[in-house]
Amino acid sequence: MDSKVKPAAGTQTTCPYCGVGCGVTATPFEVTGDERHPANQGRLCVKGSALHETLVPSGRLLKPRIAGEDRSWPEALAAVSSAIRDAVAQHGPGSVAFYLSGQLLTEDYFVANKLAKGFIGTPHVDTNSRLCMSAAVAAQKRAFGEDCVPGCYEDLELADLLVLAGSNAAWAHPVLYQRMQASQRAGRRVVVIDPRRTATAELADLHLKLKPGTDTVLFNGLLVWLRQHEATDQSYIAEHCSGFAETLVCAQEVAPSVTSVAAQCDLDEDDVERFYRWYADTPRTVTAFSQGINQAVTGTDKCNAIINCHLATGRVGQPGASLSR
Numbered sequence: 001m002d003s004k005v006k007p008a009a010g011t012q013t014t015c016p017y018c019g020v021g022c023g024v025t026a027t028p029f030e031v032t033g034d035e036r037h038p039a040n041q042g043r044l045c046v047k048g049s050a051l052h053e054t055l056v057p058s059g060r061l062l063k064p065r066i067a068g069e070d071r072s073w074p075e076a077l078a079a080v081s082s083a084i085r086d087a088v089a090q091h092g093p094g095s096v097a098f099y100l101s102g103q104l105l106t107e108d109y110f111v112a113n114k115l116a117k118g119f120i121g122t123p124h125v126d127t128n129s130r131l132c133m134s135a136a137v138a139a140q141k142r143a144f145g146e147d148c149v150p151g152c153y154e155d156l157e158l159a160d161l162l163v164l165a166g167s168n169a170a171w172a173h174p175v176l177y178q179r180m181q182a183s184q185r186a187g188r189r190v191v192v193i194d195p196r197r198t199a200t201a202e203l204a205d206l207h208l209k210l211k212p213g214t215d216t217v218l219f220n221g222l223l224v225w226l227r228q229h230e231a232t233d234q235s236y237i238a239e240h241c242s243g244f245a246e247t248l249v250c251a252q253e254v255a256p257s258v259t260s261v262a263a264q265c266d267l268d269e270d271d272v273e274r275f276y277r278w279y280a281d282t283p284r285t286v287t288a289f290s291q292g293i294n295q296a297v298t299g300t301d302k303c304n305a306i307i308n309c310h311l312a313t314g315r316v317g318q319p320g321a322s323l324s325r
Ligand code: SF4
Pocket: 015, 016, 017, 018, 019, 020, 021, 022, 040, 043, 044, 045, 046, 047, 048, 049, 173, 174, 175, 176
């Protein structure tokens, strides 16, 4: 929070529509962007700006219903709790599962997890917000030993080379995209990797319209190219990584040369070479990847191929040199 900006009158809360998590100030009449919030600094996209319109009474469920009939809250809560109690009595706590919305706030998840794991005693709690990122979760566990995102929003602004892989941020994360746009400056480059020409590609200095599903080839090729051109950080690898030699052998089998990568990805050789050169020459490189990478049967391998290039160059968790998803 920026303590120099006075909070606007109203209730400070969070827009629940996407993972950017913009801060909003809500009053009974309107919703505005919270200027003190670190994610959006007062900006809101059209979805966030229209949040209050979802709170009109018509079309909303204003009372609990059981078997199609309006009931009081105590009756509804009693019905749910007795159903849970019956299931636990007959089949044990593991018979109860919670599937939560991705639109809940962190505090809501905390309370739901407390109820499920701490009180009822079931481990079965999941949300669509976790499932849609499960490929990245598995990849980060493989690469780092835990599910951690080493980058933050500020890195996207600090990077001199921003690589957006499978990410149409202009539509999916509009406020973050606005921050990326606002941080454009001389010498900063953006590479968009996406088979489609999306709105995000308008920001691109280089748009690699690769054949769908060939991201792993492109990034394995980058790893091989970086090593061939002595652009890897050998001391970082020695100190922080294991299995680099084996990884390189696998990458060489998949993507031995720029010619092979270009042919497999259906890209121009010069464009592939240009991307690799920019990546090698730009210490402050951030790769941000989204559902175009995650949501595939090979999503975990795609994520790992991206992470491996950052590990090989020591660009993890540094200002403007990291990864984000
Ligand atoms: S980018 Fe838009 S939808 Fe996402 S949190 Fe911000 S205001 Fe809400």
